[in-house]
Amino acid sequence: MKISSFFIGLFLCASVFGAKIEVDVSGMTCGMCVGAITKELKATDKADDISVSLEDKKARFTEAKDKKLTDSEIKSAIKKAGYEAVKIRRY
Numbered sequence: 750m751k752i753s754s755f756f757i758g759l760f761l762c763a764s765v766f767g768a769k770i771e772v773d774v775s776g777m778t779c780g781m782c783v784g785a786i787t788k789e790l791k792a793t794d795k796a797d798d799i800s801v802s803l804e805d806k807k808a809r810f811t812e813a814k815d816k817k818l819t820d821s822e823i824k825s826a827i828k829k830a831g832y833e834a835v836k837i838r839r840y
Contacts, residue, residue, distance in 0.1 A: 767811045767813060767814060767815075767817075767818075768812050768839045768840065769809070769810075769839070769840040770796075770809070770811065770812065770818070770837065770838070770839055770840075771807055771808070771809050771837075771840070772808045772809075772823060772827065772836070772837050772838075773806060773835040773837075774801075774807060774808055774827060774832050774833065774834060775806070775832060775833040776831065777806055777832060778803075780803065782801075782803065782830075782831075782832065783803050785830040786801045786808055786832060787801050789826040789829050790823075790826050790827075792826065793818060793822055793826050794816070795813050795817070795818040795822065796810040796811070796812065796818060797811050797813045797814075798810055798811050808827070808834075820837050823837055824837075
């Protein structure tokens with residue numbers, strides 16, 4: 750019973766606060782890359798707590814409250830910045 754309560758709580762938390770998303774990004778080489786990707790993700794108005802790591806070549810963020818960000822929208826935002834979203838993971 751405790752395990753099922755945990756998963757129900759996790760599901761409710763994710764649906765209210767939005768999924769945590771991690772994206773592997775190809776093509777980043779400098780700080781300007783980080784800024785461009787951050788800017789385009791912010792422009793979707795569906796991403797919060799954006800963190801882009803040049804070292805890891807990853808963008809991490811959460812979906813904004815009560816908003817869904819599709820894989821297609823993520824790929825489009827990163828492509829608009831001039832890079833490629835290689836792999837998208839949701840937690």
